[in-house]
Amino acid sequence: MSVLIFSIIASAYYFNVNISNSYARDSKKLLKTSDSQYSDGTLVVDQNFAMLELAQVNGTMNNITSIDIGLPSTGWNVTEAELDFEDISQKNQTKVIEEDFDGFQTIEKDKVEVLAQQINITEHTKIFGVHLYGFKLEESTDPEPVYVQINGWNNTHYHENNTMYGDRVNLTLTESIPGWQIHTFPNPIDLYPGYYSLVLNGTDIKDGDRYFWWQNSLSSFTELYSSRYWNKAGNWEWKESQGTVFMHKFDQWQNKSYFPSEINMTAIVDGNPYKILPENEVGEGNRTVTNLDFTVPGDKLVIPIENNESINLSFNLTYNVKIKKILNAQANVTITDGLYHKWQISPIINRVTSNDSIRFDYSKNWSAITVYRGGENIMDQVIIDKVKHILTIPNNTIKDGASWLITANSTNIPVTFNIPEAQYKIGEKIWINVDNPDNYSNIICVLADDSGTPVFKETNQTQTYDILSFSYIVQTDDHNGTWSAFVFWNNETDAGFKTQSFNVIASTNGGGGPTILPPSGDDDDDSKTTTEVDYSLVIIAVIITGFVIAGGFASFTAYKKVMKTRELKKERLYNKFLDAFNLNNVIVINKKSGLNVYEQFFAGKKLDATLISGFLDAIRAFGIELTSAYEQSQSISLEYKDSKILMSEFKDFRIIFILKDRPSEEFLKSVTDLSYDIDRDYGELLEKFAGNLAPFAGIKGLIERHLNTSFISPLKIVDIEGIELSPAEISLVQKAKSIMKQNKLDYFFTTFLMPEQAYDPKRTELIFKLIEKKVFQPTDISFS
Structure with a gap:
């Protein structure tokens, strides 16, 4: 009975998980999967792909008193407004002399x-x-x-x-x-x-x-x-x-021109005042407002012009307004067992102004990107930023009525999942527990029997859960044999696949269909009234009891697996926290010249990087403490004074890490991933290095992503319109703002948010999430 009760509790646990994820699918609109088709281990997912449509609206207006700029349609966001004024003069007005x-x-x-x-x-x-x-x-x-x-x-x-x-x-x-x-x-x-x-x-x-x-x-x-x-x-x-x-007032017109500054001439953009700056000639001024991001209501941008003299101004205007809009394109990704998954994006691009362009971010895992216009390969006409991973279709490439197709391959990013048992029988529940690979992505689980026929398929969209669970109960008409679980996942730019096999014993006769017990013989005389036991009912009761116990045991095993996974995740979070505060210095050195191409200092005492590099290079031949070897990357470490020094060598460069203590295994793996990314983005520059350090500034972003250095950097708070925060996240943001206000600072450190500046797992996880959502962002500080 206790096993049965436990089974019910465990089942309720998984039911709650599924309900929560269903709510996440309804409330999140970042990724809209319309359909998916599965066949022989391959899944084709239809979805939207968000691009950014950029345009510029420009022109001139004469003898106007306010600014109304027509836009191509509704729904545009303004990002920049450049306004040039001429003939700023007074027009008809009622001038009060005495009242x-x-x-x-x-x-x-x-x-x-x-x-x-x-x-x-x-x-x-x-x-x-x-x-x-x-x-x-x-x-x-x-x-x-x-x-x-x-x-x-x-x-x-x-x-x-x-x-x-x-x-x-x-x-x-x-x-x-x-x-x-x-x-x-x-x-x-x-x-x-x-x-x-x-x-x-x-x-x-x-x-x-x-x-x-x-x-x-x-x-x-x-x-x-x-x-x-x-x-x-x-x-x-x-x-x-x-x-x-x-007492008198005049209705009058004056032929008077003004410098914008003498009447405090002001443009109101998105509710905010921007003073018009004077030029050399009277009656002329300008203002360029940047870093805007607001949606215009309707299809006209209205910019009121105010002054502090209640003067009815007239002016001529030349304007250039930059606008943007989300362009949702139809796309699909074919996910299969292999090194790459294939993407196809089919945007509908129509010119809306004389200066248009289309831009989108693509994954660092993409390769073989090709853009077709009307069936013609036009890769020589598009612009690709390989460092920031941005593709731009420029203005002179856009043609009305042309068909567009963008194709690419993305490397497989395996999804981690677990099936607790190796074998299942009739009535047992198969649990597929999937680690969340990425917030707001699609997870599709398919179970195929021994003939490859899919018997179960379910799609879910992750939100912020650690584990997402799928389940299927083995039916009496299922086939015996080796079954396969296929787990596919994708977000807007990446995809992954993994499969796992297990055995199913669904019937005693080896085929499909239910197992039927033969009827018991009855040779007794019907006139006998002695009460006899119906053994068929006993057998059925025993079978049902067995199913309940087996189901309860399976649920218990799955529950244990979930608990183990959670403990492992807690350990990884703790290591992530320790590794961040363990880091003092990072130096990237060109092997051929021995010169530093990038250095970032976090804490501790600065050490001579060139001396350390030479020392490590000299003793490497003696094999002093080979820490790890992951493919093309090798790392050695030693202790020097109060520091631990780790050097990772990869092709044309070395990365030196000055640490307070020994790093975790996850840190060493992150170092390998960092080495691969530096080689991918800067390998050619390192091979041809001639002393120019400017191109390597972007290494900072790679270090932040792989080593979580944002956690130990000074942070600022960025209010992002439309982002959804949990109550706990909102509370933490308010706490950070309060601390900055009390201390008259425009930055804070994560330690300010820790109780007694000690490790707190919940607070640490919240901080990492806010950094991932870019609400907390690294900033530079000056003590001058």
Whole structure:
């Protein structure tokens, strides 16, 4: 009974795993597998392949006040905007001269019949109209008009003169209630730099009619004069007042150009302000905004232009905007038993602007890459960056309506899986426990019987689980013999395959179909009433009990295997942690010249790399402690003072590692992988090395990937839009931000996040995941 209970618990465990992975498939859209076809140990997987479509939208616009740039379609992301401005000038606007008040003046017959306000024009200006603040009280039945007009200014006596500019209009104020009223001139009045006057002329006013114009005696325009023509004891004269300004606003246009900096001219891109930079000539400016990555809503990029003077600006614009978009192409990969798997990608490429290109990242494991356009091999026209593994189809290669095909081979990356038992019987569950090779990849498991016929096929997509399990219960109509388990996996750019055989005993007669027990004989007389045991029921009960026990034992064995795998993974994580902090220095040396081509220092004391290299080379012949030999790579190590020194020799270069202590076996294997990658990416440069170190800077990235040096480097936090983080990961990111803020730093070390700076497996695993997701990224720091 205890075995049966354990079997149920173990089965529930695997059921939960499958449910979790099903949720991951629904929630992740990075890899969309539409179908897969299996035949004779080969699997063809149909999937999407993401490419980056790049384009540039450029052109000119004249006499505009805001920027609206049309895009080819919706869904584009802007990456860069280059804006060049000319003829930055002021256009139509309402210019406020005075809008505060602390009193008023009144036009009234035989008292005050004319009011005038001095105005200062500094640029060629067209006056379309004027806003006045006041009200009227009219008692006459047929009032005579009061006129609004613009006159010249008498600079000697500080009042208006008799020269009128343009046409005058009637004063129209509201009755009894003060307010703003617009007075528009029949034709715009051209004024050039100088002093003028705004006049309310009421010389024909009738008795009982009064007109009130509000004023401010504490105006900020302290240099301006206002004046009134009044009756002083029977004598009419002008009375001026400096610093008292009547309330008025002009609707005007000024022919004035600006440097962008004098009006704080600003472009708003993705909600962020970017100041327009001035050029040598007035009215000209530019701004290039880089490192953008935002999606434009709709098919127009709108860039508002602001300034701090509330000026209605007009300008001419020349622009060049770089945009990008994900282009999902149909692809398939043929995964089979062999050294290579074959990829075919069939993108649909149509030109959207006059400057387009297509780019995609490919795996370092790809080879024999070929690009066909309309069936023609055009590899001489595409651009391949073999260091960054990027292929670009440039602008001059794209032709509308052409068919495209990209083919490549990728080396097999075996997937690790385990089948706990070597033999299975009817009713027993076959567990296939697969180590997760890569997050968000497809895993397809196929079971084929002794004739090669597939009896089970299931596809799953991994998320962040250590182990993914498939299971199949042996049926009574299954075939006896040697079965094969095929496990295929792929992501967008890599694929792998592995197979394992095991035995199945499904029937006693050696063939398919159920086993039937013969009926028991019955020679007794039916009249006998003695109760007898039905042995066929006993046999069936025994068989069922056997199945339960066997199933429970199989589940127990599988569970033990899972636990063992987890312990091994914990050990590997611990070694990964220790190896990172064990590393002091890495030096890559060209064998022929003996010169360092790359060096990276992490901790400890710097040692003379040339001296160490020569010393190791001299004693190598004596075979001092040969550490390991993996194919073409050999490593020797020795102790020097307080350090452990490891040298790996590979073809045309040597890598020297200065360590605090002996490294783990996983570290030595990583050194071999690192050597292969350096040879692949830099082998030709090392063979022809003539002293130029610049091409070898990229070795840093290889060291980070293989030796996990990001874990011991100063790190920064990068907010990546759209990335999904677990609650634990979010909490750790917040903790890192809090530590940086408290210590006024723009970087942190992983040890800051460790409790008492000691090893913590959960915290360590979270940090490694955040580094893999590029949320934590290495950064350079300066102590100057």
